[in-house]
Amino acid sequence: xxxxxxxxxxxxxxxxxxxxxxxxxxxxxxxxxxxxxxxxxxxxxxxxxxxxxxxxxxxxxxxxxxxxxxxxxxxxxxxxxxxxxxxxxxxxxxxxxxxxxxxxxxxxxxxxxxxxxxxxxxxxxxxxxxxxxxxxxxxxxxxxxxxxxxxxxxxxxxxxxxxxxxxxxxxxxxxxxxxxxxxxxxxxxxxxxxxxxxxxxxxxxxxxxxxxxxxxxxxxxxxxxxxxxxxxxxxxxxxxxxxxxxxxxxxxxxxxxxxxxxxxxxxxxxxxxxxxxxxxxxxxxxxxxxxxxxxxxxxxxxxxxxxxxxxxxxxxxxxxxxxxxxxxxxxxxxxxxxxxxxxxxxxxxxxxxxxxxxxxxxxxxxxxxxxxxxxxxxxxxxxxxxxxxxxxxxxxxxxxxxxxxxxxxxxxxxxxxxxxxxxxxxxxxxxxxxxxxxxxxxxxxxxxxxxxxxxxxxxxxxxxxxxxxxxxxxxxxxxx
Numbered sequence: 001x002x003x004x005x006x007x008x009x010x011x012x013x014x015x016x017x018x019x020x021x022x023x024x025x026x027x028x029x030x031x032x033x034x035x036x037x038x039x040x041x042x043x044x045x046x047x048x049x050x051x052x053x054x055x056x057x058x059x060x061x062x063x064x065x066x067x068x069x070x071x072x073x074x075x076x077x078x079x080x081x082x083x084x085x086x087x088x089x090x091x092x093x094x095x096x097x098x099x100x101x102x103x104x105x106x107x108x109x110x111x112x113x114x115x116x117x118x119x120x121x122x123x124x125x126x127x128x129x130x131x132x133x134x135x136x137x138x139x140x141x142x143x144x145x146x147x148x149x150x151x152x153x154x155x156x157x158x159x160x161x162x163x164x165x166x167x168x169x170x171x172x173x174x175x176x177x178x179x180x181x182x183x184x185x186x187x188x189x190x191x192x193x194x195x196x197x198x199x200x201x202x203x204x205x206x207x208x209x210x211x212x213x214x215x216x217x218x219x220x221x222x223x224x225x226x227x228x229x230x231x232x233x234x235x236x237x238x239x240x241x242x243x244x245x246x247x248x249x250x251x252x253x254x255x256x257x258x259x260x261x262x263x264x265x266x267x268x269x270x271x272x273x274x275x276x277x278x279x280x281x282x283x284x285x286x287x288x289x290x291x292x293x294x295x296x297x298x299x300x301x302x303x304x305x306x307x308x309x310x311x312x313x314x315x316x317x318x319x320x321x322x323x324x325x326x327x328x329x330x331x332x333x334x335x336x337x338x339x340x341x342x343x344x345x346x347x348x349x350x351x352x353x354x355x356x357x358x359x360x361x362x363x364x365x366x367x368x369x370x371x372x373x374x375x376x377x378x379x380x381x382x383x384x385x386x387x388x389x390x391x392x393x394x395x396x397x398x399x400x401x402x403x404x405x406x407x408x409x410x411x412x413x414x415x416x417x418x419x420x421x422x423x424x425x426x427x428x429x430x431x432x433x434x435x436x437x438x439x440x441x442x443x444x445x446x447x448x449x450x451x452x453x454x455x456x457x458x459x460x461x462x463x464x465x466x467x468x469x470x471x472x473x474x475x476x477x478x479x480x
Contacts, residue, residue, distance in 0.1 A: 015209045017168035022193050023201040024067045030130045030160035031058030038199050042153035050158030052096025064160035067192040068128045072108025075123050081292045082107040084285040093132040101129030103282040114310045115178045116324045122167035131159040173234045185309045208240040226260045236261040320349035329357045341370030347377035367401035376404040388464040389413045425474045440479045
């Protein structure tokens with residue numbers, strides 16, 4: 001991963017912490033028996049408990065607690081005894097005017113998330129809370145201040161969440177994106193959430209500030225909301241960081257506030273002044289008992305965890321020399337088991353992984369078994385098939401299955417004799433003297449361009465049966 005820096009002057013450094021809200025994939029809500037479902041008719045999955053009506057009492061969803069602890073342990077957090085608290089605020093997305101969450105005693109604390117390039121982002125806490133309802137403001141550009149009226153759907157109110165709060169350890173936009181993608185991969189691996197940002201089951205708020213390079217100061221941050229994709233998050237962080245630099249350069253300073261990201265306009269707009277914890281008047285929820293997981297509970301959760309994406313990438317890295325992007329792609333698609341078995345069957349590890357990354361970007365690759373993939377890779381590395389031919393055979397194997405040797409024979413693929421290929425190269429040089437002079441006497445860019453020209457012509461003449469590496473070797477030898 002090559003870190004993408006925001007377009008900031010050299011003397012400024014980006015500082016980002018992320019708050020990721022993850023809806024847990026339980027059957028029911030956090031404190032009641034209402035269905036935890038996406039996209040039902042408004043205000044149909046509600047009851048007196050999730051609406052906070054007088055006389056109703058919450059009952060904790062045990063499966064949600066298990067999922068929350070499982071996520072915490074997957075992030076390397078310590079799991080503690082915890083209590084639920086009431087977070088008081090006035091806003092119509094919660095009918096009871098408070099959110100039940102965790103405050104000073106969260107379930108999970110002090111973890112870390114390791115990115116594919118080895119960078120480490122600290123996890124401050126991963127706490128349990130209930131989701132709020134969805135408010136739609138009609139008129140005034142969809143903002144509450146200028147709206148004619150607002151509609152509230154409480155179906156989402158009470159859905160179990162874990163809020164994963166990172167430390168402000170992120171310094172590049174690419175690392176922010178990688179953090180969200182890695183967290184999503186972990187959620188899918190441990191099966192506690194579907195992590196669909198497009199459906200709101202995974203939502204990201206970005207706390208952005210800047211500081212002079214070399215400083216350890218944490219300056220005033222702004223919290224970006226309304227981010228609905230990883231791409232939008234990158235754009236929002238870049239815009240907000242530059243806005244902070246412009247304010248400092250003009251002798252001003254940003255205010256601590258929430259800001260809403262306008263994807264169409266490519267800018268953030270002010271929301272509300274960011275409250276401090278005291279403003280929410282937290283106090284312990286009197287209707288719920290403390291959560292006290294035992295050592296045996298934590299041990300059982302640890303035993304249930306699958307091999308996580310970072311460990312799966314490391315296992316492949318030990319066997320190959322490919323870059324982290326290749327490893328990440330193969331693991332994200334769940335193809336690492338196929339790769340490991342094919343490598344164990346004798347296939348070249350680097351070739352297996354690059355073939356999977358480049359040529360098996362499909363949802364269904366069940367026709368591709370490890371022995372067949374290994375057989376194909378051996379045919380390519382031995383020279384029986386060219387790279388182009390191997391790619392075509394692999395496409396047939398993914399689509400319909402079958403033995404690679406049989407498919408290659410049916411397509412008429414045969415390795416070209418070296419003297420036949422050399423004769424074609426000599427003829428092509430004779431037919432294109434100007435291009436040959438440009439290849440032999442041009443700069444690196446010109447030589448690369450002309451090599452592509454000669455290679456393309458030979459591939460066209462041989463219907464793709466020539467070996468690209470052999471062509472490159474012949475051109476280099478004849479041009480030296």
